[in-house]
Amino acid sequence: MSPANKTNSEDYLRAYRQMVRIRVFEDNANQLYLSAKMPGLTHMYTGQEAVAVGICEALEVSDKITSTHRGHGHCVAKGAEFKEMFCELLGKAEGYCRGKGGSMHIADQAHGNLGANAIVGGSAGIATGAALSAKRLGTKDVTVCFFGDGALGQGLLYEVMNMAALWKLPVIYACENNLYGEYTKVEEMAAGALTARAAAFGIETHVVDGQDVLAVNRLTRDLVERARNGEGPFFVQLDTYRYYGHHVGDINREYYRSKEEETFWKTKRDPIANFGAWLTGEKIATEDELKAINEAVRADAEAAVAYALAAPYPDAAEVRLHVYADNAA
Amino acid sequence: MRQITLAKAVNEAIAEEMRRDPTIFLMGEDVAEAGTPFKVLSGLVEEFGRERIIDTPISEPGFMGIAVGAAMTGSRPIVDLMFGDFLFLVMDQLCNQAAKTHYMSGGKLKAPLVLRTNLGATRRSAAQHSQSLHGLLAHIPGLKIALPSSAYEAKGLMKTAIRDDNPVVIFEDKLMYNDKAPVPEEEYLIPFGVANILREGRDITLIATSSMVQVAQKAAEMLAAESGISAEVIDPRTIVPLDEETILKSVRKTGRAIVIDEGHQSFGVTAEIASRINEKAFYYLDAPVQRIGAMDVPVPFSPVLEDLTVPTPQIVVERARRSVKGELFDAA
Numbered sequence: 001m002s003p004a005n006k007t008n009s010e011d012y013l014r015a016y017r018q019m020v021r022i023r024v025f026e027d028n029a030n031q032l033y034l035s036a037k038m039p040g041l042t043h044m045y046t047g048q049e050a051v052a053v054g055i056c057e058a059l060e061v062s063d064k065i066t067s068t069h070r071g072h073g074h075c076v077a078k079g080a081e082f083k084e085m086f087c088e089l090l091g092k093a094e095g096y097c098r099g100k101g102g103s104m105h106i107a108d109q110a111h112g113n114l115g116a117n118a119i120v121g122g123s124a125g126i127a128t129g130a131a132l133s134a135k136r137l138g139t140k141d142v143t144v145c146f147f148g149d150g151a152l153g154q155g156l157l158y159e160v161m162n163m164a165a166l167w168k169l170p171v172i173y174a175c176e177n178n179l180y181g182e183y184t185k186v187e188e189m190a191a192g193a194l195t196a197r198a199a200a201f202g203i204e205t206h207v208v209d210g211q212d213v214l215a216v217n218r219l220t221r222d223l224v225e226r227a228r229n230g231e232g233p234f235f236v237q238l239d240t241y242r243y244y245g246h247h248v249g250d251i252n253r254e255y256y257r258s259k260e261e262e263t264f265w266k267t268k269r270d271p272i273a274n275f276g277a278w279l280t281g282e283k284i285a286t287e288d289e290l291k292a293i294n295e296a297v298r299a300d301a302e303a304a305v306a307y308a309l310a311a312p313y314p315d316a317a318e319v320r321l322h323v324y325a326d327n328a329a
Numbered sequence: 330m331r332q333i334t335l336a337k338a339v340n341e342a343i344a345e346e347m348r349r350d351p352t353i354f355l356m357g358e359d360v361a362e363a364g365t366p367f368k369v370l371s372g373l374v375e376e377f378g379r380e381r382i383i384d385t386p387i388s389e390p391g392f393m394g395i396a397v398g399a400a401m402t403g404s405r406p407i408v409d410l411m412f413g414d415f416l417f418l419v420m421d422q423l424c425n426q427a428a429k430t431h432y433m434s435g436g437k438l439k440a441p442l443v444l445r446t447n448l449g450a451t452r453r454s455a456a457q458h459s460q461s462l463h464g465l466l467a468h469i470p471g472l473k474i475a476l477p478s479s480a481y482e483a484k485g486l487m488k489t490a491i492r493d494d495n496p497v498v499i500f501e502d503k504l505m506y507n508d509k510a511p512v513p514e515e516e517y518l519i520p521f522g523v524a525n526i527l528r529e530g531r532d533i534t535l536i537a538t539s540s541m542v543q544v545a546q547k548a549a550e551m552l553a554a555e556s557g558i559s560a561e562v563i564d565p566r567t568i569v570p571l572d573e574e575t576i577l578k579s580v581r582k583t584g585r586a587i588v589i590d591e592g593h594q595s596f597g598v599t600a601e602i603a604s605r606i607n608e609k610a611f612y613y614l615d616a617p618v619q620r621i622g623a624m625d626v627p628v629p630f631s632p633v634l635e636d637l638t639v640p641t642p643q644i645v646v647e648r649a650r651r652s653v654k655g656e657l658f659d660a661a
Contacts, residue, residue, distance in 0.1 A: 064402065098435030107434040114401055115434060117426075125394015125422055132395055133402040136354060136380065143398075156422075159391025166386070322436040323470050325494040 001214055001274075004282035012284055015057050015213055017293050019049040019272045022073045024294075024301045025082065026244075029072065029089060029103075033248040037309065039091055042103040045073030047243035050271035051176050052077035054216025055144055058224050064112045064130045064143040066123035069104045070242075071116030074146050079111035082304035093314040100314075100322065112141075120181075121147055121154030124173075128160040131171035131232070142170045142227045144220075150181025152190045152197065164233040165201040172223055173198060173235045176210065178242040183256045198235030210240030211271045214278075241265040330511040336369045338480035338512050339445070339501065342487035343370070343407060345516065347377055350405060353491060356383040356392050357409025365409060367447075367506050393419035393444070397427045400442040400496075407491065410446035413500060414460045419444075427496040428471030441494045445487070447503040448476075448591060449540050450628045450639050459628035459635075463500045463539075464590070464597040467568050473521060474569045475499040478542035480510035482566060485519030493521070502540040522570035526579070530561035533585040533649050536576055536602055538565060541589040541640060548645035555646075558653050568598055576602065577610050584615035585652050589640050594622025616652045621645060 004012065026046045032038035045052065048070075056065070056077035067074040075085060080096065088095030089103050096108050107115030114130060117123040127145030134141040151157055152175065164171050175194060179186050186194075195205035208219050216238060223234045243266060245253050253262075279285045333341070347353045355373070357365070361384045364371030374382040385392040389410065396406040410416065416423070427440045448461035467474045473495055477483035483501060490497040527542065528549050537545035542564045549560035561579050565572055580586045586606055590598040599620035606618045624638040 066398075096435070097433060097437065100435050101433040105433040107430075107438055109434070109437045114398070115430070115438065119421055119425055122421060122426060125391060125396075126398035126401060126426060128391075129395035129398020129400070129404075129406075130402040131398075133399040133404040136399075137352065137403055139403075141402075156390050156394055159386070159388035160395060162386060162388065163391055163395060322432045322434075324473070325431050325436070325439040325441070327492070327494050 001212060001278045004284055006284070009284050011057070012279060013293070015053050015217065016272070016275055016279060016290070017297065018053045018057070018077055019213065019275065020294055020297045022049045022052065022076045023272060024297045025072055025076055025085065028086070028301050028305050030244070030248055032089065032305070038089055040102060041247045041249055042089065043070040043247045044244045045070050047265065048073060048176060048178060048210065048240045050213035050216055050275070051174070051210045051238045051240050054213045055174060055220045057217050058220035059112070059142065059144065061111055062139070063141050063224070064114055064127070066114050066127040066130070066143070066145050067116040068123070068146055068148060069116060069118050069120070070148065071106060072103070075106050075108060075113055075116070078108065078113045080108045080113065082301055083307055086304050086308035087311050090308050091313060092308055092311040093318070094311050098314055098318060121151035121157050123147070124151070124154070124157045124160045128164050128169060128171055131164065131169035132167065134170055135167070140228055142172065142224050142232070144172045144174050146174050146176060148181065149175060149177040149179070149186040149190060149194065152194060153181070158197065161198055161201050161203060161233070161235070165203050168230060168232060170227040170230070170232040172220070172227060173233065175235065175237045176240055177237055178240050180242060180246070180257065182246045183250070185256065194237050195235060203233055203235045205235040205237070207237045207239065210238030211269045211274065213271055213275050241269065330513055332509040333480055333512045334507050334509050335477070335480040335483050335501065336367060336506040338484035339369050339487055340371070340373065342484045343491070344373060344376065346488055346491040347381065352403060353405045353407065354381040354383060355407040355409060356385050356396065358385055358387055358411050360384060360409045366411065367503065369506060370409070389415050389418040390422055393422040394426065396442050397422055397430070397440050400427070400440040401430060401438050405441050405491065407443045407445060410444055412458050413446045413448045413462050414457050416446065416462050416466070423472070423496070424469045428469050431495070432471060439494050440496050442496050443490045444496065444498045446498065446500060448500045449502045449504050450591065450623065451635055452504055453630065453632055453635065455630040456627040461500070461591040461623060463498070463568065464592040466498050467598065467601070471496065472569060473497045473567065475521065475567045476539035476565070477501060478539055478564050480508065481512050482519060484512055485517055486566065489518045489521055500539060504540065519566065521567045522572050523566065524572035524575040525564045525566055526561065526575065527564055528560065528562040530559040530583065532559045532583055532653055533587065534561045534563060534576070534579040534583045535587050535589060535645065535649070536563045536565065537589040538568065538591070538598060540591050544640055544642050545589055545645060547642040548649065551642060551646050552649055556650055558649060560649060573605055573609070577606065580606050580610045581613040584613055587619045587621060587645060587648055587652070589621045589645060591623050591639060593625050594620055595625050597622050616655065619648050619652060621648065
């Protein structure tokens with residue numbers, strides 16, 4: 001990591017705190033699943049925190065993102081609150097989507113999150129469309145389309161990257177290469193270089209260490225500014241790692257990846273531990289200060305979980321609500 | 330009143346709405362200078378420019394998805410899907426994304442977009458350019474489905490579709506683009522969910538959609554002239570939402586009904602409407618409700634074969650006569 005710019009101390013600490021918030025959110029989500037308090041399954045973002053935070057810290061509130069089935073990290077990083085998120089995971093009325101979306105469909109439009117998506121690659125069109133809207137309406141907003149290496153198998157992505165390049169749209173395609181699409185290694189599913197796909201459309205591509213929040217943020221700030229000035233689209237490959245299985249129920253993973261590999265990433269490449277060490281090394285924060293951040297976030301999460309567990313479910317009448325939007329008079 | 334073609338009516342509706350609302354844009358294959366293969370959109374690019382009449386690559390899922398995202402972020406896109414058969418290409422973006430976004434977000438997001446496409450066989454275009462797939466989409470909650478049956482209907486329904494805050498799929502009968510009908514110069518809109526009674530009658534109700542409305546009207550004329558049977562003809566105009574009340578009221582009066590639609594007969598629009606009549610007007614019925622849809626076969630190319638697959642006035646007349654006479658018939 002590069003030397004610190006001391007005037008950015010608050011930004012650094014906010015980025016650290018956001019990464020911790022994602023990690024802690026996922027720990028709690030996992031516990032809710034394991035204790036059978038959460039309906040359904042969830043896909044954890046743990047290990048990939050530097051990607052979501054490095055990117056979202058480079059965005060304005062009005063900038064848009066589209067997210068994936070592994071979307072809690074993007075949602076937190078774009079500004080969502082724990083309380084409404086846990087309520088959504090538990091299917092409660094105070095959730096971001098009034099309990100109708102759940103883990104795989106959290107949307108937080110107030111912070112520009114157009115929603116997680118349970119179809120792999122399914123939001124590539126939405127992100128590109130948001131960018132077309134921004135260009136046409138002159139809002140100057142930039143859209144980041146998050147997707148995993150698994151989505152590289154979907155044709156939709158190539159159709160919309162082609163149009164984004166033809167029309168110079170302000171969109172950044174953020175490919176989180178966590179090495180596995182569900183239970184299969186990326187090299188068994190994607191031929192050739194991942195970036196070559198976008199390069200074929202004449203899109204400028206970058207590869208960045210997705211475990212280094214500062215590197216991700218530095219690159220994204222530059223690309224966002226350029227996209228705002230009409231130089232988009234861009235494609236970024238972010239090399240990262242998924243600590244848990246495809247979903248919380250994917251416990252025995254040795255048939256597709258080794259324990260040694262997992263241990264390597266968790267001990268040597270952890271984005272939070274490494275950034276924490278950098279913060280203390282650069283004397284931006286002390287060990288105690290980082291510990292205090294962790295404790296405060298854990299207390300927040302604990303309170304939010306307790307709140308969500310006690311919160312009411314939606315009224316039965318809501319089942320027929322929101323199938324259609326009411327037309328403005 | 331002036332008479333204009335259905336194609337011109339659609340063109341006028343889109344142009345009027347685009348003048349009114351700058352957030353509207355239109356995208357699809359060969360929509361700009363080419364004005365679509367049916368020349369429905371000719372002249373729009375000259376008035377609105379390529380920023381608002383956008384030629385896309387041949388990437389139906391891609392531009393459908395882009396429209397969904399644009400609709401979610403303040404634009405009101407109109408998507409031109411050259412043939413209704415291409416709906417199968419856009420199903421994920423239309424049915425998993427556009428149709429569900431409002432519900433899945435608990436009412437926070439919406440996708441106000443219009444997908445205009447077509448239906449109808451007998452153009453000698455074979456199995457992948459002739460289907461009528463509106464029934465398939467009517468199965469998906471979150472979509473609205475409009476089926477204009479004339480130039481007048483096409484203009485009024487298109488303007489309503491564009492102003493609706495939901496994804497609306499509007500199917501035009503590709504064989505009717507050159508058919509003329511009286512269309513007023515003054516602005517008008519046709520609300521969704523309000524059926525049109527085209528002809529009043531006492532003996533039997535013919536409920537017909539889109540291309541089949543003219544078939545039903547022709548049958549009603551033949552029945553009156555040849556058999557003295559008085560048929561009421563109802564065009565639902567939109568199948569989602571469906572004006573059930575107008576249909577039920579008519580059937581309670583006539584005691585007989587035939588539902589005619591150009592989609593495949595099995596599991597389709599005719600089955601749905603017939604079933605609602607059975608559920609809600611059974612004790613008023615003097616005969617079983619009949620369905621006449623397209624034959625359950627892929628649309629064949631040979632004209633001799635293709636013509637056998639679609640409902641005709643003669644078939645409707647025969648079924649109506651037997652129904653009024655109290656004869657049973659072989660179902661499906």
